[in-house]
Amino acid sequence: MLTNIRWLKAILLGVLTLVTIVACNSQPEVETNQNAANAPAADLSQLEFGVGPYFPTPNENRNQFEPLFEELAEQVNLPAKVIVTEDWIGISEALRSRTLDVAWLGPWGYVLANHNEPSIEAIATVKYKGKPTYYSVLMARADAPFDTLEEAIAQSQAGEKLKLSLADVGSTSGWLIPTAEFERRGIDPKEVFDYSEGASHAAQAIAVMSGQVDIASDYDRNLDVLASEGRIDTSNLKIIWQSEPLPNDPIAIRGGLPEDIKTELQNSLVNLSPQQTQELLPENYTGFVASDGSNYEPIREAGKLVGKLE
Structure with a gap:
């Protein structure tokens, strides 16, 4: 009888020890995952910007848009990497796949990207000759x-x-x-x-x-x-x-970009001075207005009409 009691105590002690080991080993893993999900902006080594084929050659595109992207990156204390794509679909796909952090998109490219990946957000719409619309x-x-x-x-x-x-x-x-x-x-x-x-x-x-x-x-x-x-x-x-008037191009960010980076980028865009817009933007572009994406509803409706969106 005494032997059975000793045997039972040994089993209970082993189970308690195993539970303690598992609990101790599991706790750091949970903390690590939470930390990764809330990674601070400081963990970004650079901001990757993209722009589609607005001008006839990639070099012209880079020369026109790189000054703005570099200024935006400087505002969040990060270096800028600028990628110029040769088609409109490519730029939205790169943002959706998170190989880009920020992109100057065409309205349809943004709507497609947001439709396929709702975490992609528009944060600003560019003004052309003082208006956030074009034809x-x-x-x-x-x-x-x-x-x-x-x-x-x-x-x-x-x-x-x-x-x-x-x-x-x-x-x-x-x-x-x-x-x-x-x-x-x-x-x-x-x-x-x-x-x-x-x-x-x-x-x-x-x-x-x-x-x-x-x-x-x-x-x-x-x-x-x-x-x-x-x-x-x-x-x-x-x-x-x-x-009819169409919403001008948005500046959009990928899903998961830290909130402080998003806020600073939007503030920097909306608060560009007239002198900065002349220095940083292509001719006749005169700044930005804040956007949450709702102004692109006419583009979504056109996408539905042609059968490209459900």
């Missing part, structure tokens, strides 16, 4: 035998199809908004026109003026840039359709 346009040569989109559609349906060029499918003004407009009219542009898509914005006006296409999509800001650089003469073009 998508369809343009033709000034001497084209039609003045409106309605006339162009009628001409293309009645005879030889007109050549229509839309930009790449990641572009808000160059693809999404014109495609949504055709959808509203109950028209399939691939049937009505000799249709192509995928062109860069920089090539669209040139293609129209050179006679490669009859109609091309673009946005008013880009035409301003091309004209100011002497690349096009806008008197050789005419706008045959213009959208």
